[in-house]
Amino acid sequence: MPKSVDHAERRAELARAVWRVVRRAGVDGASVRATAREAGWSAGTVQHYFSTQAEMLVFAMEAISTESARRLDAIEADADLDAQAAVLAAVEFLAPLEPDARVAAELWVAFLARVVVDDRIRAVHARDAAALAGECSKLVGTLVRPVDEATVELEAARLHALLDGLTIAAVTEPERMPPERVRQVLRHHVASLVATGGGHDAAPA
Template sequence: MPRIVDHEERRRELATSVWSIIRTDGIEAVTIRALAERSGWSSGAVRHYLPTREAILEFAAGQVAAEARRFIESRPVTGDAVQDFRTALLATLPLTADTRAYLETWLAFVGAAVTGQGPAQKALLYDDLHSFLVETLTGFAADGRLATGSVGAVAISLHALLDGLAVHLLLHQITGREAEDAVDRWLAGSLVVPDPVREPAS
């Protein structure tokens, strides 16, 4: 019986190897040959899935976004909208070994995009998180829980905060606790937390 090949799983394996090259040697070191050596595949097998260097980089950036989304969605849900939003925001920061791996790769792609070397990756690395923030904040605004500003403006400020905290954590300039405190201050100043429902006095 012929062996069933999980092509998506094989592509994920390749993405992990690309991330490894980027994290250890830099984005400029990514080539088909380097990926073949790092993954243990033949160059022909790599080309079957990712035929060019540009395809490798675009796929690896897309996988960063996909894995980050998967990690966020895997966080436990309590039913408390603010608490669940907090959990999701913290999941975007390099506070675990997995998220540090994603974000070290993300930072390399950001540097390449800034210098014009990776324009195809810009939307992949920005749009996913921004759309999530806008969607969630729109829900809070509809419930009257957004303290101030338009959804768009608040999403931009929050996205900038998360990006800044991520870089500071990757550079070991702040601790995880300090990053969590910064997120909590933002939530306290930007969202209206309703008073608990109290039973009428007898």
């Protein structure tokens, strides 16, 4: 390896290599050696950063979460979108509709079986679940006007559960829940939130 190495960029390259391997071969196929081949590195170089597959997959998940948060902030800051359109754009982004979101969803579903036995994966899952819960509260709060805390809390929990359920169905039953069906369900749900909030500050669906 060169003496001067940007380790943050190297780790980002590895995360992208993991995503590509998962997209092609699934989570079980994302071994250290397979990732090294994908990145064009030696297995030893990859092991310099990650000694186990679990450690590598956790980092890939964390990298996806960081990138997702950045892109979600950009969506929510788009001044050209009205309230309903902004919420719909955000929830569609959170669903497994695009290739990167699909990889993130596959990793998440694969991790669910390990949450009860792996403390590090449990911590990542808990942090991401808390972040999504907060995001759902914020999104619901923009549509339910005037704000009623009890209603927002209940509707945020419902949106969170809907996103989790759609993600699992889209990954495990893609024939029953293809992207177009996921979009249809999400649009219907966002329209119901507008109705719950009385339609204030939101354009018709």
